[in-house]
Amino acid sequence: MASDLDFSPPEVPEPTFLENLLRYGLFLGAIFQLICVLAIIVPIPKSFEAGTEPSEPRGAEVTRKSKATAPSASKRPKKETKKKR
Numbered sequence: 001m002a003s004d005l006d007f008s009p010p011e012v013p014e015p016t017f018l019e020n021l022l023r024y025g026l027f028l029g030a031i032f033q034l035i036c037v038l039a040i041i042v043p044i045p046k047s048f049e050a051g052t053e054p055s056e057p058r059g060a061e062v063t064r065k066s067k068a069t070a071p072s073a074s075k076r077p078k079k080e081t082k083k084k085r
Helices: 017-041 046-051 055-074
Strands: none
Touching: none
């Protein structure tokens, strides 16, 4: 009766290439999602925020240039009339 029990490991086929690709792709996707969630939860250090301030004057220069070009574009050329003699 004890000899009737079979304790050998079950025969499981080895995973195919696509199954391995799917498995590791899901692991990488889960790691990427965890990194994204942590990026939202963890606050940004103040040193990085100070580095973005120099970009603000550039934006102001761009708006100044666009304001300077706007009046010149809206000016109409003077109407040239011939002098009457």
